[in-house]
Amino acid sequence: MEQKFEFKGLKVEDWSKKLKEYVRILKLAKRPKQEEFFRTSKIAGAAMAVVGVIGFSIYLLLTVLPEGL
Numbered sequence: 001m002e003q004k005f006e007f008k009g010l011k012v013e014d015w016s017k018k019l020k021e022y023v024r025i026l027k028l029a030k031r032p033k034q035e036e037f038f039r040t041s042k043i044a045g046a047a048m049a050v051v052g053v054i055g056f057s058i059y060l061l062l063t064v065l066p067e068g069l
Contacts, residue, residue: 032040
């Protein structure tokens with residue numbers, strides 16, 4: 001009688017495959033250079049600022065504009 005172990009619908013063999021894929025990707029990954037890291041940080045920060053400004057503008061339009069009418 002063969003035992004089959006399953007967790008959340010995946011067999012142990014499937015988990016093993018997934019783990020091997022993740023390990024392979026981590027081996028390929030490299031640490032970014034300082035210049036690349038700062039550029040990425042600036043772009044991400046600018047994107048967050050733009051989203052914040054858009055959200056704040058919508059908030060002001062919905063709270064201040066109706067009071068003035």
